[in-house]
Amino acid sequence: MARHVIAPVDELPPGTRKFLEIDGRPIAVFNIKGEYFGLLNRCPHQGASLCEGPLIGLAQSKKPGEIEYTKLGEIIRCPWHGWEFDVRTGQSYCDPRRFRVKAYPAHVEPGTSVVKGPYVAETIPVRIESDYVVVEL
Amino acid sequence: MNIQFRESTEAASPLTAKDAIKTAIADCDIHPARATRTELYPYLAKRWQHHLEVYGVHAYQGMMEGPPYPKAQPNASRRDAYPPEGGPQGSSLSFMQKQHLDPSNVQLGVLNPLNTGQGIRNHELSAALCSAINDWQIDKWTSKDKRLKASIVVGNEDGLAAAAEIRERAGDKNFVQVLLLSRNVEPLGQRRYWPIYQAAEEAGLPVGVHAFGFGGNPITPSGWPSYYIEEMVGHSQCQQSALASLVLEGVFERFPKLKMVMIEAGFGWAPSLAWRLDKVWQRLRSEVPHVKRPPSEYIREQVWWTTQPMEDPERREDLFDVIKWIGWDRLLFATDYPHWDYDEPSRVLPPGVSEANREAFYLGNARKLYGLTA
Ligand code: FES
Numbered sequence: 177m178a179r180h181v182i183a184p185v186d187e188l189p190p191g192t193r194k195f196l197e198i199d200g201r202p203i204a205v206f207n208i209k210g211e212y213f214g215l216l217n218r219c220p221h222q223g224a225s226l227c228e229g230p231l232i233g234l235a236q237s238k239k240p241g242e243i244e245y246t247k248l249g250e251i252i253r254c255p256w257h258g259w260e261f262d263v264r265t266g267q268s269y270c271d272p273r274r275f276r277v278k279a280y281p282a283h284v285e286p287g288t289s290v291v292k293g294p295y296v297a298e299t300i301p302v303r304i305e306s307d308y309v310v311v312e313l
Numbered sequence: 314m315n316i317q318f319r320e321s322t323e324a325a326s327p328l329t330a331k332d333a334i335k336t337a338i339a340d341c342d343i344h345p346a347r348a349t350r351t352e353l354y355p356y357l358a359k360r361w362q363h364h365l366e367v368y369g370v371h372a373y374q375g376m377m378e379g380p381p382y383p384k385a386q387p388n389a390s391r392r393d394a395y396p397p398e399g400g401p402q403g404s405s406l407s408f409m410q411k412q413h414l415d416p417s418n419v420q421l422g423v424l425n426p427l428n429t430g431q432g433i434r435n436h437e438l439s440a441a442l443c444s445a446i447n448d449w450q451i452d453k454w455t456s457k458d459k460r461l462k463a464s465i466v467v468g469n470e471d472g473l474a475a476a477a478e479i480r481e482r483a484g485d486k487n488f489v490q491v492l493l494l495s496r497n498v499e500p501l502g503q504r505r506y507w508p509i510y511q512a513a514e515e516a517g518l519p520v521g522v523h524a525f526g527f528g529g530n531p532i533t534p535s536g537w538p539s540y541y542i543e544e545m546v547g548h549s550q551c552q553q554s555a556l557a558s559l560v561l562e563g564v565f566e567r568f569p570k571l572k573m574v575m576i577e578a579g580f581g582w583a584p585s586l587a588w589r590l591d592k593v594w595q596r597l598r599s600e601v602p603h604v605k606r607p608p609s610e611y612i613r614e615q616v617w618w619t620t621q622p623m624e625d626p627e628r629r630e631d632l633f634d635v636i637k638w639i640g641w642d643r644l645l646f647a648t649d650y651p652h653w654d655y656d657e658p659s660r661v662l663p664p665g666v667s668e669a670n671r672e673a674f675y676l677g678n679a680r681k682l683y684g685l686t687a
Contacts, residue, residue: 221660222655222657223660224391224657225393228392228393229392255386255391255393256386256391256654256657257653257654258385
């Protein structure tokens with residue numbers, strides 16, 4: 177599993193997302209309330225660019241007339257047919273048994289750790305003092 | 314450690330060449346939109362421009378412009394279909410080409426404009442707006458991309474004016490069908506609409522009946538529902554009553570060369586409606602002696618169906634059974650671009666279909682019906 181630097185942390189503030197292509201795969205990385213999540217940017221239903229959808233909450237009901245709205249800003253809704261997925265896990269809510277979108281771990285690493293390695297000098301203008309969001313795939 | 318750093322705020326293109334369907338397709342339900350409110354003015358007499366500014370339009374029901382529900386996605390459209398130059402989804406030809414026509418390999422695209430002049434109480438205004446939409450379709454779309462063909466939009470509630478518009482456009486190769494909507498003031502078999510069928514039959518043009526419309530009746534037969542999801546399934550109920558009316562009023566008997574296309578209301582219900590009609594017709598035929606043959610015969614001979622929203626049963630055998638009843642030669646592939654319930658061409662048809670049937674489904678049937686055999 178290779179790690180890929182996505183951005184310095186201050187370029188991906190809470191509530192934002194970033195789209196990338198890594199090894200030919202379209203990936204989106206989200207900052208949700210200071211936590212980072214990576215998702216494959218392809219809807220398992222019919223292939224839409226999933227992460228262009230809005231981040232909404234999860235509406236659930238134990239019985240008619242009672243609605244709970246939780247996970248605010250943590251559910252991605254596909255821009256085509258509106259299937260909902262949990263950004264944290266990639267789990268689908270309309271058919272969890274059959275569909276999930278691939279999730280990739282993302283986290284922050286200090287600049288001192290990402291500068292190690294042979295490719296750094298050519299590919300990123302690394303400022304050692306900042307931290308970087310890193311996704312693994 | 315492999316480190317990559319890419320500047321990108323835009324999403325990667327949703328369709329790569331690999332995803333794009335290889336076979337050529339017809340898309341029999343594309344919705345072009347106007348970029349601005351006044352985009353039709355060049356095609357409207359001053360009299361009607363002023364009328365719109367002063368009086369606006371008066372529909373048979375409220376909430377025609379602002380949708381009565383948010384319709385699942387903005388403008389009921391794919392969120393990724395906003396043209397880069399601005400304007401609503403479906404309003405830019407160049408973006409439609411780039412996002413849909415080219416990657417999906419659309420060889421024939423049938424335009425069905427919505428929110429036009431149909432279902433407006435002022436019949437003169439209705440006719441003027443419909444005629445303007447038809448000119449606009451040529452100017453902005455079909456003359457600029459030969460893959461695109463237009464539907465003649467008519468002021469449906471005034472059958473004579475509608476017939477006049479059809480006759481005026483007859484023979485114009487920019488047009489391949491007449492467009493009606495499923496919700497009208499009366500069910501579509503009624504006499505007021507007959508001049509439309511007569512003119513269409515004479516012109517050799519199929520009549521498409523697209524879901525939606527503004528007839529003033531509740532969206533479902535049992536009243537106004539609470540949820541958009543009920544409207545979505547209500548389209549098929551609405552089309553069923555329209556189709557029953559067309560059969561039982563004798564429209565198909567009177568206009569035996571008339572071809573109808575049921576657009577965007579599903580097709581899985583076709584066999585059961587036909588079975589039920591046949592059964593009651595055997596018992597009640599003396600009430601409608603002008604219906605000379607079992608209703609299912611008219612339906613199978615004179616009705617075509619667009620696929621979107623594609624039926625999606627759990628077992629694909631169920632889908633194949635329904636299609637077998639309808640006929641593999643009767644389905645016309647459609648995506649409904651740019652609307653939110655769009656069907657992606659490469660993902661709708663399950664495996665297990667013969668090459669000949671696939672070709673008919675995706676392209677051949679449409680070419681034949683619309684008289685565009687290559
Ligand atoms: S493609 Fe995402 S819900 Fe259909």
